[in-house]
Amino acid sequence: MFSELAELFKYRDLLIQLVARDLKVRYKNSVLGFFWSLINPLVQVATITIVFKYVMPIGIPNYSAYLLVAYLPWMFFQMSLLDASQSVLSHYDLLKKVYFPREVLPLSMVIANMIHFLLAIVVFFVYLLVIGAPIVSTWWLLPVLVIIEFLLVTGLAFIVSALNVFYADIKYIVSVLLNIFFYLTPIIYMSEMVYTRLQAMGYGALYTLYQLSPLNAIVMAFREALLPPYGVPPGKTMPFAFHDMPLDYRFLAIAAAVSIIVFIAGYSFFNSRKWSFAEQL
Amino acid sequence: MQSAIELQGLKKSFRLVHGQAGSIKALLLSFKRRKPEELMALKGVDLSIAKGETLAVIGRNGSGKSTMLGIVGRIYKPTSGKVIVHGRVSALLELGAGFHPELTGIENIYLNGAILGIKTRDMKSKVDEIVRFAELEKFIDTPIKGYSKGMVMRLGFAIAVQVDPDILLVDEVLAVGDEAFQAKCYEKISEFQRLGKTIVFVSHDLPAVRRVASRVVWLDKGVIRMDGPTGQVVDAYMAGVAADEQH
Numbered sequence: 001m002f003s004e005l006a007e008l009f010k011y012r013d014l015l016i017q018l019v020a021r022d023l024k025v026r027y028k029n030s031v032l033g034f035f036w037s038l039i040n041p042l043v044q045v046a047t048i049t050i051v052f053k054y055v056m057p058i059g060i061p062n063y064s065a066y067l068l069v070a071y072l073p074w075m076f077f078q079m080s081l082l083d084a085s086q087s088v089l090s091h092y093d094l095l096k097k098v099y100f101p102r103e104v105l106p107l108s109m110v111i112a113n114m115i116h117f118l119l120a121i122v123v124f125f126v127y128l129l130v131i132g133a134p135i136v137s138t139w140w141l142l143p144v145l146v147i148i149e150f151l152l153v154t155g156l157a158f159i160v161s162a163l164n165v166f167y168a169d170i171k172y173i174v175s176v177l178l179n180i181f182f183y184l185t186p187i188i189y190m191s192e193m194v195y196t197r198l199q200a201m202g203y204g205a206l207y208t209l210y211q212l213s214p215l216n217a218i219v220m221a222f223r224e225a226l227l228p229p230y231g232v233p234p235g236k237t238m239p240f241a242f243h244d245m246p247l248d249y250r251f252l253a254i255a256a257a258v259s260i261i262v263f264i265a266g267y268s269f270f271n272s273r274k275w276s277f278a279e280q281l
Numbered sequence: 282m283q284s285a286i287e288l289q290g291l292k293k294s295f296r297l298v299h300g301q302a303g304s305i306k307a308l309l310l311s312f313k314r315r316k317p318e319e320l321m322a323l324k325g326v327d328l329s330i331a332k333g334e335t336l337a338v339i340g341r342n343g344s345g346k347s348t349m350l351g352i353v354g355r356i357y358k359p360t361s362g363k364v365i366v367h368g369r370v371s372a373l374l375e376l377g378a379g380f381h382p383e384l385t386g387i388e389n390i391y392l393n394g395a396i397l398g399i400k401t402r403d404m405k406s407k408v409d410e411i412v413r414f415a416e417l418e419k420f421i422d423t424p425i426k427g428y429s430k431g432m433v434m435r436l437g438f439a440i441a442v443q444v445d446p447d448i449l450l451v452d453e454v455l456a457v458g459d460e461a462f463q464a465k466c467y468e469k470i471s472e473f474q475r476l477g478k479t480i481v482f483v484s485h486d487l488p489a490v491r492r493v494a495s496r497v498v499w500l501d502k503g504v505i506r507m508d509g510p511t512g513q514v515v516d517a518y519m520a521g522v523a524a525d526e527q528h
Contacts, residue, residue, distance in 0.1 A: 013402075014395035021392055025383045097378045098396055099355035099370075275358045278351070279295055 001264070004271055008101045018108035023115065037116045038123055041068070041075050048188055058189070060230045065133060068124055069226050070187040070219045073145075076117035077153055077215065078178050083109040084157035085164045085171045088277060095278045102274040103267070106161040110154050118146070124226075134228055138247070141225040148252075149218050152259035155266030162273045165280055181215065190230070191220045196242040211248065214262070217255035221247055284367065285448055285479040286330040286353060291362035293323040293348050322348040324503035325362070332367070333477040335470075337484060337494035337511070339518055344500040346483045347452060353481065354450050368447025368479070371397060377437035382426035386417055386436060389425055393440045407443045414465070415439035435462055442469050449473060451482035467492070487515055 027033040049064040084106040091105055164170040195207045211217055229244035297318040322345045330336050338346045351357045354372040379396040380389045394404040412421050415435040484490055497514035499507040507514050
């Protein structure tokens with residue numbers, strides 16, 4: 001794997017060019033250009049906020065901030081995998097004609113989406129200042145969380161992009177799984193609600209399993225690290241009481257370890273397949 | 282004489298996928314079926330190409346010419362046998378494969394250069410020369426989706442020859458553009474020859490082969506049928522093709 005990484009490093013200018021191309025082309029002929037990548041999550045978050053404030057009140061002050069802080073990393077996860085799943089197949093012409101390290105294709109998609117994500121995070125901090133929310137002391141965890149998520153996403157991107165060359169069904173499977181995981185991950189609701197319900201049903205141990213999922217642990221960490229504990233007005237809206245629980249560093253460490261393993265496994269899998277891409281007639 | 286490329290017992294087979302290729306259904310069905318059919322594109326090729334030599338590979342469609350070039354250019358891994366390459370290889374395979382229609386000529390120059398392995402830093406000093414060679418000064422800041430086919434090919438060729446390789450692989454691209462541009466292409470090829478670079482090219486264009494190559498290899502169904510000086514091999518090939526057509 002190290003020789004593959006060294007070769008990839010030699011082609012770093014290609015990676016940069018591909019990322020630049022993706023950023024340029026994506027919004028090339030649209031008037032609002034880059035702002036579309038902000039408008040999309042903001043409109044989603046505004047819609048969900050209206051539902052969870054007025055239709056099914058969740059009772060958390062500043063709910064939109066707690067939603068946005070989880071929704072942005074989710075967007076990064078989802079968009080990267082959707083873009084990456086097509087990345088190798090859409091460069092088929094090129095693969096059959098020129099040598100270059102094939103992994104630049106999915107990797108450039110993940111990096112382009114990460115740049116969108118980081119810019120959105122900047123906007124998120126501006127939004128916090130505007131609504132007057134305090135900046136919590138654990139904000140320095142942000143780069144750590146981004147790196148962990150990057151490793152997880154890249155590992156998965158390698159796997160889906162390689163598989164999609166051989167099985168065209170993969171992109172549909174990925175999009176179905178993403179739909180399911182949007183609801184399984186604590187994005188629109190709080191992880192503590194899952195904890196409280198599992199406790200009440202006598203399956204408290206299952207919550208450990210829930211936290212073992214690296215995606216859950218990462219999203220929970222974003223929320224706990226970047227925002228103060230939310231206050232729930234007592235007995236207000238939800239049929240059961242729940243309260244904020246602090247960031248559990250043990251599960252974050254496990255998520256980091258799992259993400260590294262996923263990255264290595266994904267990259268190895270991609271490398272084992274990448275020279276047969278061009279032969280898949 | 283030192284060799285630039287050594288092929289030893291080179292074999293390459295491709296798997297032929299029948300019917301529903303590329304779906305989960307095919308995967309599930311394939312458990313029940315016999316092994317997929319194999320197509321032997323190269324059946325043991327031994328070839329040594331000297332440094333500075335210009336070698337043309339001719340043969341009918343499906344003879345394995347492009348596969349051989351693809352293996353030297355690291356697009357395919359050989360099934361068995363050895364490939365030894367001394368020097369930096371660049372492929373001039375179907376020009377403009379990496380172009381993006383929405384990007385301008387300049388943007389595509391940087392992108393295509395990077396695909397061919399040129400550093401962005403080195404590319405900066407070559408841009409003017411590329412634009413001049415491609416004769417696209419007026420259009421270089423417009424998206425290439427507005428270019429004609431000839432303009433795209435000229436730009437592709439202009440970039441590819443800037444890679445400055447030790448070994449240049451050319452697949453059927455010398456018939457690019459109008460007469461004047463073709464003359465420039467041939468001029469560039471002979472400049473490469475003067476500089477002592479190795480050129481391997483695949484072509485059906487026999488006059489071009491006679492004009493450029495010093496040695497010709499005739500591939501037939503994955504094996505070398507003849508290898509020798511240009512005139513002899515091309516004559517034999519033409520006679521062979523004519524004989525095949527009479528049958």
